[in-house]
Amino acid sequence: MIVNFNQAADVERTLLGLKGTGLADMVSLGLSVPPGFIITTDVSGRVHDNGGIMPDDVWQGVLDALKQVEQQTGRTFGGAQSPLLLSVRSGSNVLMPGMMDTILNIGISDSVVETLARDTGNTRYAYDCYRRFLQFYAEIVLQIDKRTIQAASRGVLNSANVEYEDELDEARMKEVVDALKKMVEESGRGGIPEAPLDQLRAAVRAVYASWNNPRAITYRRLYRIAMEHGASITIQAMVYGNLNENSATGMMNTRDPTTGEKTLYGEFISQAQGEDVLSGRLAPLSLKQLGETMPVVFDQLKKAGRMLEEHYRDVQEIEFTVQDNELFLLQTRKSPRTARAAIKIAVDMAREDLISREQALMMVNTETLNQILHQNIDSNVAVKSVARGVPASPGAACGSVVFDIESAERSAEMKQQVILVRPETTTEDVRGLAAAVGVLTRRGGRTSHAAVVARGMGKPCVAGCEAIIVNTEAREFTVGDVTVREGDIITIDGSSGRVFLGKVPMRRSQLTDEFRELLAWCDQVRAMGVRANTDSPEDAKLAMEFGAEGIGLCRTEQMFQTADRLPVMRAMIMSHTERERREHLKELSAMQQQDFIDIFNAMQGRPVTFRLLDAPLHEFLIPLDTLLMEVALLRAQGARGREMEAKEELLSKVLQLKETNPMMGLRGCRLGILFPEINEMQLNAIFEAACNVARNGGEVNPEIMIPLVGHVNELKLLRGQVDTIAAKVMERYRVEIPYKFGALIEIPRAALTAAKLADICDFFSFGTNDLTQTTFGFSRDDAERKFLLHYLDQGILNNNPFETIDVEGVGRLMAIAGHDGRQVKEDLVLGICGEHGGELETIRFCQSLAVNYVSCSAFQVPIARLAAAQVVIAQKLKSQ
Ligand code: ADP
Ligand code: MG
Ligand code: MG
Numbered sequence: 001m002i003v004n005f006n007q008a009a010d011v012e013r014t015l016l017g018l019k020g021t022g023l024a025d026m027v028s029l030g031l032s033v034p035p036g037f038i039i040t041t042d043v044s045g046r047v048h049d050n051g052g053i054m055p056d057d058v059w060q061g062v063l064d065a066l067k068q069v070e071q072q073t074g075r076t077f078g079g080a081q082s083p084l085l086l087s088v089r090s091g092s093n094v095l096m097p098g099m100m101d102t103i104l105n106i107g108i109s110d111s112v113v114e115t116l117a118r119d120t121g122n123t124r125y126a127y128d129c130y131r132r133f134l135q136f137y138a139e140i141v142l143q144i145d146k147r148t149i150q151a152a153s154r155g156v157l158n159s160a161n162v163e164y165e166d167e168l169d170e171a172r173m174k175e176v177v178d179a180l181k182k183m184v185e186e187s188g189r190g191g192i193p194e195a196p197l198d199q200l201r202a203a204v205r206a207v208y209a210s211w212n213n214p215r216a217i218t219y220r221r222l223y224r225i226a227m228e229h230g231a232s233i234t235i236q237a238m239v240y241g242n243l244n245e246n247s248a249t250g251m252m253n254t255r256d257p258t259t260g261e262k263t264l265y266g267e268f269i270s271q272a273q274g275e276d277v278l279s280g281r282l283a284p285l286s287l288k289q290l291g292e293t294m295p296v297v298f299d300q301l302k303k304a305g306r307m308l309e310e311h312y313r314d315v316q317e318i319e320f321t322v323q324d325n326e327l328f329l330l331q332t333r334k335s336p337r338t339a340r341a342a343i344k345i346a347v348d349m350a351r352e353d354l355i356s357r358e359q360a361l362m363m364v365n366t367e368t369l370n371q372i373l374h375q376n377i378d379s380n381v382a383v384k385s386v387a388r389g390v391p392a393s394p395g396a397a398c399g400s401v402v403f404d405i406e407s408a409e410r411s412a413e414m415k416q417q418v419i420l421v422r423p424e425t426t427t428e429d430v431r432g433l434a435a436a437v438g439v440l441t442r443r444g445g446r447t448s449h450a451a452v453v454a455r456g457m458g459k460p461c462v463a464g465c466e467a468i469i470v471n472t473e474a475r476e477f478t479v480g481d482v483t484v485r486e487g488d489i490i491t492i493d494g495s496s497g498r499v500f501l502g503k504v505p506m507r508r509s510q511l512t513d514e515f516r517e518l519l520a521w522c523d524q525v526r527a528m529g530v531r532a533n534t535d536s537p538e539d540a541k542l543a544m545e546f547g548a549e550g551i552g553l554c555r556t557e558q559m560f561q562t563a564d565r566l567p568v569m570r571a572m573i574m575s576h577t578e579r580e581r582r583e584h585l586k587e588l589s590a591m592q593q594q595d596f597i598d599i600f601n602a603m604q605g606r607p608v609t610f611r612l613l614d615a616p617l618h619e620f621l622i623p624l625d626t627l628l629m630e631v632a633l634l635r636a637q638g639a640r641g642r643e644m645e646a647k648e649e650l651l652s653k654v655l656q657l658k659e660t661n662p663m664m665g666l667r668g669c670r671l672g673i674l675f676p677e678i679n680e681m682q683l684n685a686i687f688e689a690a691c692n693v694a695r696n697g698g699e700v701n702p703e704i705m706i707p708l709v710g711h712v713n714e715l716k717l718l719r720g721q722v723d724t725i726a727a728k729v730m731e732r733y734r735v736e737i738p739y740k741f742g743a744l745i746e747i748p749r750a751a752l753t754a755a756k757l758a759d760i761c762d763f764f765s766f767g768t769n770d771l772t773q774t775t776f777g778f779s780r781d782d783a784e785r786k787f788l789l790h791y792l793d794q795g796i797l798n799n800n801p802f803e804t805i806d807v808e809g810v811g812r813l814m815a816i817a818g819h820d821g822r823q824v825k826e827d828l829v830l831g832i833c834g835e836h837g838g839e840l841e842t843i844r845f846c847q848s849l850a851v852n853y854v855s856c857s858a859f860q861v862p863i864a865r866l867a868a869a870q871v872v873i874a875q876k877l878k879s880q
Contacts, residue, residue, distance in 0.1 A: 177514065586681070612669070683726070715760055
């Protein structure tokens with residue numbers, strides 16, 4: 001279909017595309033827009049099937065519509081008097097800024113340029129239009145290399161001693177036009193037709209083809225935009241910001257899209273055209289200056305902005321051109337904005353009654369919130385990065401470089417901030433990560449181990465930074481010709497993937513007043529509880545500040561990974577007798593108890609879910625490969641004595657603990673069943689801490705969670721142990737505390753036998769990370785390293801199931817477990833913990849299962865609060 005702007009009011013929006021819709025809307029609002037028409041998106045597929053050429057009936061439609069534009073403007077396309085020039089603009093239903101092409105000044109030729117010059121009395125302007133047209137046509141239609149096109153003007157620019165064509169006078173502008181024509185001729189790509197209609201036809205064809213230029217393809221892939229043809233083409237009468245000194249072109253946002261402040265935000269350039277403002281070629285002026293030089297125009301622009309903002313009830317980015325003191329609007333769209341601005345804009349607009357609170361909540365994108373919940377590079381400082389990797393965990397960190405876990409821990413003990421730099425990471429590096437403020441790796445991506453763990457800890461991570469060559473032995477890395485040694489300071493920005501030498505100024509993120517208000521609105525709407533996964537008292541405090549209603553997962557083994565506790569943990573594992581083991585456990589118990597007390601105090605009576613020891617014991621020892629190497633080296637050196645013996649003993653223990661498949665080995669509840677004294681130690685620490693706090697008047701609500709349950713008999717055994725120890729401790733302290741008992745559902749068998757488990761559980765918590773691993777039979781590390789990307793590329797999987805929950809499989813198990821469990825026990829509490837907890841689609845799914853709460857990393861708590869509100873509102877909108 002082909003529709004004139006002024007007949008488009010009733011046409012379906014998706015047919016017009018975003019740009020077309022904006023133009024049609026502006027016309028219906030009575031704003032000044034150069035006349036034009038739209039070839040709707042439904043034609044795009046037909047053009048494509050026709051080899052990229054418009055079918056005859058479409059071309060006939062274009063000719064008819066063009067007649068109307070000629071009438072509206074009083075100009076003729078290619079006319080010997082008052083010639084009409086056109087732009088052919090690309091568009092679609094998804095925002096793909098600058099990805100497709102647009103061609104300006106179509107219809108100009110050797111004869112038309114003279115008419116234009118005569119009509120306006122401005123030869124320089126006429127040739128400037130011609131020059132621009134030739135450059136567009138050469139690049140977009142003839143596909144001549146950009147450098148070749150630029151080189152064509154070089155001679156003239158040099159002799160005029162200027163850098164850009166914008167600065168040329170009339171005579172020189174004509175010379176450039178000649179040079180461009182010559183370049184086109186010599187290119188052998190075919191000439192430029194004199195006949196305006198031939199130009200138009202070729203231009204439309206090229207703009208359609210730009211749907212599939214490499215830029216656009218990559219962009220759509222990146223943002224997972226469907227590949228079906230959906231271009232909408234706009235053909236519009238040109239207006240000239242380059243006509244004279246009373247002409248200009250610019251962009252205006254109705255509010256500041258970086259801060260959200262309610263001030264006009266934009267730039268303009270006088271005597272310019274099209275995208276000159278964006279090109280960075282010329283220094284643009286501020287809108288304030290527009291107010292000074294063209295007060296009437298500026299006033300009209302302000303009014304138009306207000307009108308459009310009210311119409312769309314959202315901040316608009318507006319393209320405008322001033323032709324001889326007359327304002328024309330060329331585009332309006334929703335302003336892209338930072339997370340910070342999005343929040344302020346949403347809250348402000350709700351306060352201004354432009355939108356409802358619920359609309360405000362829907363306006364903020366949950367994913368972009370990551371940007372502001374972390375410390376970030378101060379965007380006001382211009383600094384150059386030395387390398388760029390994958391932005392794998394948002395936020396920025398600065399510290400001295402270390403290359404191994406031990407150095408990281410040593411530095412952390414001395415309260416030094418360090419950045420762990422590794423060629424790649426393994427599970428063992430978690431300790432190093434815990435001690436570091438950030439991590440930089442040469443290999444791996446967003447889903448690499450380092451990235452996942454860093455995100456969980458809320459620490460910045462730049463992964464896959466191929467430009468750095470890491471030499472762990474020499475304790476240095478090189479990037480280009482720079483060598484960075486251990487102890488040197490670097491800054492990494494996990495939000496953009498950039499790496500800087502030295503210290504770069506940073507801003508600490510805080511919840512702004514607006515953000516707090518927005519979150520308070522969320523809490524009134526959402527049905528789902530939000531808890532945090534936190535393992536330390538510090539994280540618990542942060543979680544509270546971010547509004548967590550409890551701790552959904554406190555991984556007790558994380559507490560053994562610090563430098564002072566690990567040796568005790570190791571000694572415990574190396575024990576020869578149960579007595580010896582109990583000695584060490586006692587020591588650990590005392591250490592844990594203090595942590596638990598601090599966590600209870602921080603959470604002020606909110607529930608805290610403690611997961612009993614889950615990790616296989618070998619994770620606390622030195623990795624086998626490292627140890628084998630050390631021992632081999634010592635043997636070769638003929639080492640003897642105590643140290644050698646200890647090493648040999650350690651090696652034999654590690655060999656003894658070695659499993660073919662640790663993920664499915666002696667871990668989780670199996671560990672506590674085989675070594676009841678380990679559970680006993682932890683349970684004592686938890687209940688003693690709880691009793692301590694309760695005795696001092698504090699409120700406590702501990703929940704004991706059993707990991708990796710597969711059979712109800714495992715659970716029965718452990719429930720007995722929990723109840724016995726709890727009773728004993730309470731008796732000893734003479735206080736009564738409420739506690740709950742539940743199972744982590746992370747093995748399919750647990751989900752399938754949920755009815756039996758529910759009988760002895762107060763709650764189920766879905767451990768979606770492991771449940772995904774066990775359901776797919778993938779080990780995450782291996783999958784992400786070896787085949788998952790391939791699966792995603794080939795479309796075997798649409799999403800990474802470790803990021804977005806696999807509703808069909810994993811979700812089905814969750815549904816079964818929830819349903820069967822609640823059949824047995826109506827008030828069985830359901831929760832989820834795991835990385836999925838803070839993700840919108842997962843929350844939407846959980847809502848449909850009537851899950852009671854999601855638990856995510858402390859940093860994601862605000863995101864989960866917003867997401868939980870959004871799913872409720874979306875549901876409501878759907879049912880209306
Ligand atoms: P994009 O989709 O990349 O924003 P546009 O179609 O908006 O591309 O066009 C690129 C530039 O050309 C914009 O600055 C726009 O304002 C300008 N432009 C487009 N059509 C006209 C016209 N008819 N008259 C004057 N300038 C135009
Ligand atoms: Mg535009
Ligand atoms: Mg698990």
